[in-house]
Amino acid sequence: MRLWRMPAAALVVALVAGAKASPGADALRTGFGETLEELEAWDVSAARKTAEALLLRYGHGSVTDELLGRVRFFEGDYAGAADILGGGPSDFARLAKNGVAEMRNTREVESAHFRLRVPDGEDQILVPYALDTLERAWQAIGDDLKEHPPEKIRVEILRDAGALSRMSPLTDGQIHESGTIALCKFAKLMVVSPDALVTGYPWQDTLAHELTHYLIVRRNGNTVPVWLHEGIAKFEESRWRGSPGQSLAPTAAACLAQRVRQRRLVTFARISPSMALLSGEDATVAFAEVFDAIRYLFDERGGVSALDGVLDRLRAGETDERAIAEVAGESFPRFQAAWKEYLRRQPLPAGIPPVCRGNLEFKDRPKDEKPEGSQEFGIPIDDPVVRNAAHLGALLQARGRVAAAAYEYARAESAIGARSPLLSNDYALALLHASRDADAESLLQASLRPFPEVAQTHLHLGEVYLAEQRWARARDELLRANAIDPFDPRVHAGLAQADLQLSDPAGRARELAALAQLTGERR
Amino acid sequence: MEANEPGAYGRIAGLLRAAAFRTRTRRIRVALGLGLLGSGGAALVCALLARPARPWALALPPLVLAVAARLWPLPGQRAAVAALALSDLSLRSALRSAVELHPFVVGGDGLSVRLVEAHAAATAGRLGEVDLSRALPAPFSRIVLVAGLVLVAADFLLARFGLAPIAAGFAGTPSASRAGLAREPITGDIELTYLYPAHTHLPPRTVTGTDGAITAPAGTQVRVRTRADRPVVAAAAVINGVAAPLSVSSGRDLSGTLICRKAGSYVFRFLDARGRTLAEGPPMPIVLQADLSPTVVIDAPRQKSEVDPKAVVSIRWHASDDYGLSEVALIFRTPGSPAERRVLLEKAPQTPTRLSGEASFDLAPLHLSPGDTVSYTVEALDNDDVSGPKSGRAAAHTLDVFSAVEHHREAIAAVRVLWEKVVLLLADRIDEKIRTAPSPAGADSRALTLCDQLERMGRKLRREPSGPAGLAAALLAVATGERARASETLDAREALRRPWNSPEGGARLAVALAAEITGLERDVPYLERLLDEQTLRDLFSLQKELSSRRAELAKLIETYREKPTPELRAAILAQxxxxxxxxxxxQAREAELAKGITDEHFNRRALAQVAKEHDVGKGLQDIEQRLARGDVEGAMKALDEMGSSLDRMQDDFQQLAGEAGQRYPGLARKLQAFQRDVDAAADEERRLSQETDGVREQAREAAARRASASRALVRELARQAAEAEEELSKVPDETLPRGLFGEDALGNAREAAGTLRKALEASDLDEARTAVGKALPRVEELQGGLSREEAVAREWSGPGGALSPPGKLTEARRHARGALRPLQDIRDALDRLFRAQEAALSPAARQRLGQLAGRQERLREHLGQVRRDMKAVEDTAPLFGPSAQEQIEGAGAQMGEAASSLRGRRPGSAVEHEESALQNLETLRQAAKAGKGQGGGIPLPMISGDDEGGGDTGEPAPGEKVVIPRADQYQVPPEFRRDILDAMRQAPPRQYEEEVKKYYREIVR
Structure with missing residues (x-):
């Protein structure tokens, strides 16, 4: 039973027990249950009908009001929900009240299949990209999962982790601990703005990830276990931009490979009820595991139809183990063993350091949290000689002695290779200033191999290509940077320049608008 | 006939009335004109005659005449007709008739009225022909008027712009008009007696035969005596226009008193009985001498001084004035107080012209705090009682209350400037290495100059009482290290420039450059971290200062609460x-300091957040407002809250400083490892020494027993030692001056012989053995030196050769040889004695010595680990100076010697070496402890006095330890000297003979 249902159940007992004991109470209880199930399946329109019917039949009362309030909440009518639920004991009363506050100063935009609500201000620049991603994902992932919901899906971009905590059952601590930046819950997608994080995060993939969850729920109801949910979502999250299975960070894959060898995987049982309850390292490993399990199923057991087959079986009421066993054509333990063996056989990604902790740093981190070593991607640089060299490079660079800076950076880099994207980027900048563009390009490319999720690297590479007038490549890189940290004005300035050269006036206009927004209204 | 009559008569009457008015107008013009002519003429005559003319008298005649003319009755109608000068006589006749017949029209009288009226009408009809301006012409009146006006205008112009006398005449100053025009003196030589104002203390002064010019200070009375050039009845002196009567005696002697109040001039004037001016002399100047303001100078302290808050500052001053000083006061202003305060230093009733003194300015009552500035000066007043005392002040001086934080900040800022240069030096070296740029000209010398600057700064910081000692040590360490490396680079580069440079020259330069770069790569971040740490410490020091000020304020307010007085209130407000x-x-300093912190881990956001959370300024405002309202309780409460805020801010900063200070965790670990190993080595060495000593004691007891049996032998050896000493005393001092390296070979030899004798006299055979071991080589060296000197004397006889004649040297050498033989005998005897003693060691003792030798050797090997620890630390930070390296090497060498002595069953010798090794290790241990960062901060270099490098700042450091080199510290191996002196014997090339001689003369001197 989901956690949030427990208080609901208690509430139902209280509400219905408080109602006069009559044959009608049973019907009410049944109706309440039906509505809840419909809501759980995110069939909000059906839930509304049921709730309205109950209202009609029983009139306003604590139960019918609770149901109606929840329906309104699921529809996104927080004010309406708050009105009805008032200051009642229900969690939804609190959530509705928080929703009213959080949705103040936001704007809603609709596309073919989505209702996107974004806070005013700088976050508005996300709108065109978000809608583009969502629509593409809706089509591609919908095709894979054979689910194209008729209703418009609500998507809320939230300002920060605090907002996510207020709009969900998660606490602030859980969010920071697990690095949760998005949730698919209450028949909507809630995604924290990349501006809430120090270096952004792959927010477009995250939108696709949460949409996958939504589509699974719509397709299968609540029949899919969490590990499978997360595995499919992780696997599919790159689908909007190409083929699935492209979005696992190489460092996470290396971490998984290491853990496989150490025989310290996270069990699927631990993954339930939510990934968000796992700590930093375990969360990384868990995501990698479930991703890999699905990839194994996909690659080795029949592609999309395998996924389809599993989901169908689950919907039909089978357990996950049985469903997989049937699709894989072997028992689940054998499947697991084969998968683990497959995992073990995978070579450790060469030159990719295993990074088993999350790299998400919220801007509003709790005061007593101390930065862990050097706060950057990659491995913390503990070697004082390397740290000194990197620091010397920064000192010299700041004083315009770029050749000497490049020398020091090279010294640091030769010791640790491309294991520190921060170092690689600083080094690349020094090379650029020293007019060694080709060297800078190679360095950045090498850094991207283990760390493709660093916006700065894509941005600098984009700038290299712009300087070399390789417009299409520049745009690609800058769009990748935008997909992680769209709040860097340089991204949009570069994109505007590339779009101009590539004769894309609409794109250019969009980028210039984003640039104006960012340079005019800095938080 | 009236003008308002209807008909012809009215017209006729109108004409006649107009004619009458015109006539009157003519009269007025004439009267006015004549009056003006009269007055203008009179004024002109008066001016020409230099007579004063009364303006009102001149204005009167024209006015009177004009008024009279105005008031004179208008002419009648008949007179008007008569006055008309009509060209048509018939018309004139007709007019006359009409006038004369008019009464008949009214009265009747038998005339035909109609006829008269017709006549009148006809006449009136002809009036249109009449032009009054022609009928009553007035050219004469106009001319007269114009002439009068012209004359007056001429007078005016003459008065303003005309000839001086005339202008003067118009001005009514007939005597002044004479000045520019050859006005001759009217008196003879003038005698002036000056009676100066009392405050000038000037005695009266009489000057005779003057031209009358007066020069005196304001307020001076001047008695004037002169003789008129003619008999006069009365006379006056007119000073700046004001007449002062002069007394006349004997008809011609004039005298009087003038008072000089302002500059100007005066003239003598002769008057008649009526007081009219008969003559006037030329003006004579009166020049006032200025009474200057006093001059004050503060001799000490300097214009800007730094003091303790409770200091008593001695202010030495001197003041002077042209006439006299009345009082001197100290004027000062305290921080926060706009008003000046005045303290009387000296009152001078005698009003001397010079005063000096020394005032003690006690700062304690001012309750100053570090960083406060007091401005002060000394003011003197003069004794001018004529125009009032004038004041003069010395140049403003300031007293800055010593603020350790300020000093610290300035020091850190200065060090940062140097640090920047080190960074740029690194960049230059790297650029040269990677060949992006050739070595800039003078780069090497600049590097060495930078080392000097670093060293000077380090020494300066060290001398300051509250200076950052750690930073000072770091600067010295960096300077020492870099100087050695930069010197090598310089040498390598110069070697490369020589035409005969070796093929390895390039490689040598590359190695030197690489070494410099490596050193700088380590030094730059290390210094930077130290600077950051210091900066952070300053931050929370500033906070602490603020807290203490708050506490002072609280005390004041508390006192005020109990007893509110205006003075306390003023004090509180000032505080x-x-x-x-x-x-x-x-707060400005915080922002400035925070900017300088380059530690990437120091969370500037946190700093800003802390500052924001603890907005002390708001709290202060609240307190001020409450006090203004009289809410003392509220003010106290607000002050308490502010205090809590400050405490929290201090804690936050301290925490931040601590975090940022923990930036060398790796280094601290390595240093700990090093310390641990050094401790272990030192402890083991101590144990070894103690155990060896135990064995030695046993051996010594055995030896003592033997010695007592061979007392006679020992006495004999002592006698021989005394003999050797005696021989050495006969060697003249001047025969062998200080050697090549400053050592005193003769003195050393004598000292060693004396030590040997004493040891033998005390029957301390161990000591004697050591002493003879030292004495013998010294005496050999002495003998060798004397031989060589003798050879020099024979080779280079004549001026500029050896300092002593060969004969003397031969004699000296003989004595040295005479000392050598007994010493050799002593050595041999002691060796035999000890061999016997060692042979007498028990098997257990011998075994023990063997074990100890083994342990000693293992410990020596363990030193290798200590060396590796040291290198690991040194790779990160320049914590070990050359002395640390020397200590390790020294300890290793001594351990080796100790092991060898133990194997050789010489426990006495072993103990000595062990103790030397222990001393080295203890020195290293203490230095490592001292180098530990303050409060867990960054570890600091272990600098001793030896490591402070060259360079002399010219100032001794108070309390600085002076390391006295050991007697044998700078001894050069004898072989080296022998080589030099052997080279002397070889014949130089002919063309360089003289130069070579000169060279050797210098080095053997």
Whole structure:
């Protein structure tokens, strides 16, 4: 039973027990249950009908009001929900009240299949990209999962982790601990703005990830276990931009490979009820595991139809183990063993350091949290000689002695290779200033191999290509940077320049608008 | 006939009336004109005659005449007709008839009225022909009027712009008009007697035969005596226009008193009985001498001084004035107080012209705090009682209350400047290495100059009482290290420039450059971290200062609460003002300091957040407002809250400083490892020494027993030692001056012989053995030196050769040889004695010595680990100076010697070496402890006095330890000297003979 249902159940007992004991109470209880199930399946329109019917039949009362309030909440009518639920004991009363506050100063935009609500201000620049991603994902992932919901899906971009905590059952601590930046819950997608994080995060993939969850729920109801949910979502999250299975960070894959060898995987049982309850390292490993399990199923057991087959079986009421066993054509333990063996056989990604902790740093981190070593991607640089060299490079660079800076950076880099994207980027900048563009390009490319999720690297590479007038490549890189940290004005300035050269006036206009927004209204 | 009559008569009457008016107008013009002519003429005559003319008298005649003319009755109608000068006589006749017949029209009288009226009408009809301006012409009146006006205008112009006498005449100053025109003196030589004002203390002064010019200070009375050039009845002196009567005696002697109040001039004037001016002399100047303001100078202290808050400052001053000083006062202003305060230093009733003194300015009552500035000066007043005392002040001086934080900040800022240069030096070296740029000209010398600057700064910081000792040590360490490396680079580069440079020259330069780069790569971040740490410490020091000021304020307010007095209130407000000034300054300093922190881990956001959370300025404002309202309780409460805020801010900063200070965790670990190993080595060495000593004691007891049996032998050896000493005393001092390296070979030899003798006299055979071991080589060296000197004397006889004649040297050498033989005998005897003693060691003792030898050797090997630990640390930070390396090497060498002695069953010798090794290790251990960062901060270099490098700042450091080199510290191996002196014997090339001689003369001197 989901956690949030427990208080609901208690509430139902209280509400219905408080109602006069009559044959009608049973019907009410049944109706309440039906509505809840419909809501759980995110069939909000059906839930509304049921709730309205109950209202009609029983009139306003604590139960019918609770149901109606929840329906309104699921529809996104927080004010309406708050009105009805008032200051009642229900969690939804609190959530509705928080929703009213959080949705103040936001704007809603609709596309073919989505209702996107974004806070005013700088976050508005996300709108065109978000809608583009969502629509593409809706089509591609919908095709894979054979689910194209008729209703418009609500998507809320939230300002920060605090907002996510207020709009969900998660606490602030859980969010920071697990690095949760998005949730698919209450028949909507809630995604924290990349501006809430120090270096952004792959927010477009995250939108696709949460949409996958939504589509699974719509397709299968609540029949899919969490590990499978997360595995499919992780696997599919790159689908909007190409083929699935492209979005696992190489460092996470290396971490998984290491853990496989150490025989310290996270069990699927631990993954339930939510990934968000796992700590930093375990969360990384868990995501990698479930991703890999699905990839194994996909690659080795029949592609999309395998996924389809599993989901169908689950919907039909089978357990996950049985469903997989049937699709894989072997028992689940054998499947697991084969998968683990497959995992073990995978070579450790060469030159990719295993990074088993999350790299998400919220801007509003709790005061007593101390930065862990050097706060950057990659491995913390503990070697004082390397740290000194990197620091010397920064000192010299700041004083315009770029050749000497490049020398020091090279010294640091030769010791640790491309294991520190921060170092690689600083080094690349020094090379650029020293007019060694080709060297800078190679360095950045090498850094991207283990760390493709660093916006700065894509941005600098984009700038290299712009300087070399390789417009299409520049745009690609800058769009990748935008997909992680769209709040860097340089991204949009570069994109505007590339779009101009590539004769894309609409794109250019969009980028210039984003640039104006960012340079005019800095938080 | 009236003008308002209807008909012809009215017209006729109108004409006649107009004619009458015109006539009157003519009269007025004439009267006015004549009056003006008269007055203008009279004024002109008066001016020409230099007579004063009364303006009102001149204006009167024209006015009177004009008024009279105005008031004169208008002419009648008949007179009007008569006055008309009509060209048509018939018309004139007709008019006359009409006038004369008019009464008949009214009265009747038998005439035909109609006829008369017709006549009148006809006449009136002809009036249109009449032009009054022709009928009553007035050219004469106009001419007269114009002439009068012209004359008056001429007078005016003459008065303003005309000839001086005439202008003067118009001005009514007939005597002044004479001045520019050859006005001759009217008196003879003038005698002036000056009676100066009392305050000038000037005695009266009489000057005779003057031209009358007076020069005196204001207020001076001047008695004038002169003789008129003619008999006069009365006379006056007119000073700046004001007449002062002069007394006349004997008809011609004039005297009087003038008072000089302002500059100007005066003239003598002769008057008649009526007081009219008969003659006037030329003007004579009166020049006032200025009474200057006093001059004050503060001789000490300097214009800007730094003091303790409770200091008593001695202010030495001197003042002077042209006439006299009345009082001297100290004027000062305290921080936060706009008003000056005045303290009388000296009152001078005698009003001397010079005063000097020394005032003690006690600062304690001012309750100053570090960073406060007091401005002060000394003011003197003169004794001018004529125009009032004038004041003069010395140049403003300031007393800055010593603020350790300020000093610290300035020091850190200065060090940062140097640090920047080190960074740029690194960049230059790297650029040269990677060949992106050739070595800039003078780069090497600049590097060495930078080392000097670093060293000077390090020494300066060290001398300051509250200077950052750690930073000072770091600067010295960096300077020492870099100087050695930069010197090598310089040498390598110069070697490369020589035409005969070796093929390895390039490689040598590359190695030197690489070494420099490596050193700088380590030094730059290390210094930077130290600077950051210091900066952070300054930050929370500033906070602490603020807290203590708050506490002072609290005390004042508490006192005020119990007894509110205006003075206390004023003091509180002044303190608040100072607090506010200080707070503003501190906050600005915080921002400035925070900018300088380059530690990437120091969370500037946290700093800003802390500052924001603890907005002390608001609290201060609240206190001020409450006090203004009289809410003392509220003010106290607000002050308490502010205090809590400050405490929290201090804690936050301390925490931040601690975090940022923990930036060398790796280094601290390595240093710990090093310390651990050094401790272990030192402890083991101590144990070894103690155990060896135990064995030695046993051996010594055995030896003592033997010695007592061979007392006679020992006495004999002592006698021989005395003999050797005696021989050495006969060697003249001047025969062998200080050697090549400053050593005193003769003195050393004598000392060693003396030590040997004493040891033998005390029957301390161990000591004697050591002493003879030292004495013998010294005496050999002495003998060798004397031989060589003798050879020089024979080779280079004549001026500029050896300092002593060969004969003397031969004699000296003989004595040295005479000392050598007994010493050799002593050595041999002691060796035999000890061999026997060693042979007498028990098997257990021998075994023990063997074990100890083994342990000693293992410990020596363990030193290798200590060396590796040291290198690991040194790779990160320049914590070990050359002395640390020397200590390790020294310890290793001594351990080796100790092991060898133990194997050789010489426990006495072993103990000595062990103790030397232990001393080295203890020195290293203490230095490592001292180098531990303060409060867990960054570890600091272990600098001893030896490591402070060359360079002399010219100032001794008070309390600085002076390391006295050991007697044998700078001895060069004898072989080296022998080589030099052997080279002397070889014949130089002919063309360089003289130069070579000169060279050797210098080096053997």
């Amino acid at each position: 608040l003002a100072r607090f506010r000034e200080r707070l503003t300054e501190l």
